[in-house]
Amino acid sequence: MEAIGVEAKMADLLTYAIVSLFFSVSSAVFDLIPEHNFVTCVANQSPQYSATISKLVYSPHSPSFSFIFQSSIQNFRFNSTKYHKLQYIITPYSADHVKAAIICSKVHGLQVRIRSGGHDYEGLSYNSYVPFIIIDLVNLNNVRVDSNNGTAWVQAGATVGELYYHVANQSKGHGFPAGVCPSMGAGGHISGGGQGTLMRKFGLAADNVVDAIVVTADGNILDRQGMGEDFFWAIRGGGGGNFGVVVEWKINLVPVPPKVTVFNIPRTLEQNATKLMHRWQQIAHKFHDIHKNHYICRQGF
Numbered sequence: 147m148e149a150i151g152v153e154a155k156m157a158d159l160l161t162y163a164i165v166s167l168f169f170s171v172s173s174a175v176f177d178l179i180p181e182h183n184f185v186t187c188v189a190n191q192s193p194q195y196s197a198t199i200s201k202l203v204y205s206p207h208s209p210s211f212s213f214i215f216q217s218s219i220q221n222f223r224f225n226s227t228k229y230h231k232l233q234y235i236i237t238p239y240s241a242d243h244v245k246a247a248i249i250c251s252k253v254h255g256l257q258v259r260i261r262s263g264g265h266d267y268e269g270l271s272y273n274s275y276v277p278f279i280i281i282d283l284v285n286l287n288n289v290r291v292d293s294n295n296g297t298a299w300v301q302a303g304a305t306v307g308e309l310y311y312h313v314a315n316q317s318k319g320h321g322f323p324a325g326v327c328p329s330m331g332a333g334g335h336i337s338g339g340g341q342g343t344l345m346r347k348f349g350l351a352a353d354n355v356v357d358a359i360v361v362t363a364d365g366n367i368l369d370r371q372g373m374g375e376d377f378f379w380a381i382r383g384g385g386g387g388n389f390g391v392v393v394e395w396k397i398n399l400v401p402v403p404p405k406v407t408v409f410n411i412p413r414t415l416e417q418n419a420t421k422l423m424h425r426w427q428q429i430a431h432k433f434h435d436i437h438k439n440h441y442i443c444r445q446g447f
């Protein structure tokens with residue numbers, strides 16, 4: 147009797163597993179906008195690139211889909227295509243590609259998620275509960291430094307590490323006040339402000355933006371003049387993913403000495419670390435130059 151009971155349970159489980167599998171596979175297949183339709187739409191929207199468009203669009207059937215999806219994810223809680231309704235990943239090389247992706251997402255009723263460096267804490271650049279596409283700006287990672295004028299154009303998919311590298315390569319006397327983690331994307335980081343070691347002296351990364359190229363939800367490609375000052379104000383600190391896709395930023399570089407000094411002062415609580423920090427807070431503002439030129443990073447272990 148017992149053996150029959152176990153067999154019956156196994157059969158039930160097997161049936162349940164097969165039915166679940168059928169529904170998950172069939173829903174994945176039926177939910178997906180036919181690849182041909184989507185790729186054709188993107189190609190039609192950017193006819194000058196139509197021959198290469200299929201190389202920019204990845205569906206769940208593409209062998210590299212998972213690799214590209216996972217490539218820049220920092221929060222591993224969301225590191226799975228299983229829980230969401232991702233339909234396509236588009237990896238544009240130009241603002242026109244971004245525009246085409248936005249227009250076609252509208253045509254097919256898909257939400258757009260924008261990803262530059264993938265460091266969003268909540269995975270908002272690569273997750274959604276409704277069917278969606280990711281515009282992944284990984285290929286838009288060019289940095290053009292004009293050391294004579296102390297400016298640079300940085301594309302949104304460049305990491306801040308790439309930005310620092312190119313600036314340092316072109317000029318020993320320039321830097322840029324952005325964050326400390328080198329793999330953050332310029333797109334999301336600057337959109338949210340961007341705090342870093344130079345912020346006491348030069349403000350946030352967003353404070354040093356002087357122009358930008360943005361693709362709006364209507365598919366317009368705008369620079370600062372085209373978007374107007376209110377829009378330009380909003381994209382510099384108003385948070386990524388809210389006002390359009392930033393394709394590139396024009397930034398003012400800041401003067402830095404060719405050498406900087408970095409040192410650690412390790413103190414445990416037993417060694418009065420709290421008192422030291424407290425004391426520093428009381429006197430730091432009195433030393434204007436030190437206060438502005440020094441950045442203290444507190445790390446607790």
Ligand SMILES: Cc1cc2nc3c(=O)[nH]c(=O)nc-3n(C[C@H](O)[C@H](O)[C@H](O)COP(=O)(O)OP(=O)(O)OC[C@H]3O[C@@H](n4cnc5c(N)ncnc54)[C@H](O)[C@@H]3O)c2cc1C
Pocket residue numbers: 220259260261262263264265266267270271283302324325326327329330331332333334335336337338339340341342385386387388390391392393
């Ligand atoms: C390990 C780590 C270290 C960090 N260190 C710092 C630090 O030192 N200083 C600091 O200020 N912050 C820091 N942050 C926070 C970081 O600045 C934000 O998470 C930032 O949004 C990351 O940008 P991203 O492009 O890498 O991320 P993404 O995940 O690609 O994007 C973040 C958000 O911006 C949107 N977005 C991305 N690209 C664009 C675009 N081109 N146009 C419009 N919207 C866009 C996305 O849709 C998403 O909503 C850190 C985060 C992590 C995970």
